Amino acid sequence: MSYIEKNTWLFGFIVVVGYAVYLALILTQGVPIEQTDYIVPMLATIGGAIVAGILGGIVLAIATRADRDNRGNPDVRDKEIEHFGERVGNSFVVIGALGALVLAWLEVDHFWIANALYLAFVVSGLTSTMARLGAYRRGF
């Protein structure tokens, strides 16, 4: 497994854990869902995921430096797989944006609009990761 593929696994793991932590933080506040303080947990988990991705990437690079080939840089296949994953993931960002637009038209609480967008980012990240890993495993 290449360094880039390992990094893809790491990204998928961070996306899942980050959203799970976010859900735990808002569902354990003991107040009606629309009255929860969701902004701070959302910012914290998004920021935490970015920091975890950077630190995890550094740790992975150090841990695998002995067996990294192409100096750990993505080659042409890695780049093609990355673009393929982005195309798959981006479709869910568009779906989420359209969903948020409809929720805004319906004048629903900001909580639902923000969470629809956040969920779309999470689903986008997950589907992008799964598409990439599938391409690495089954062929591309």
Add this chain to the structure above:
Amino acid sequence: MVKPTRVTNGIRALRFAAGEMTQADLAERIGVTRQTVIAIEQGRYSPSLEMAFQIARVFGVGLDDVFSYEPEESK
């Protein structure tokens, strides 16, 4: 497993004929990772035309001596 490409290749045989060149050596010479060489050999990745020429040049043979295309009707 369904192969995503009908392009087959003889890279493995060519490597052994070229003094048992390793996958890592070939990867280094064409500027890709060893995993990409493995994926090409196993038919899980179709290289670009440019990379195909680079591979053929490493072995000093023509493109047709490395790659062949299996038409659908022959399956």
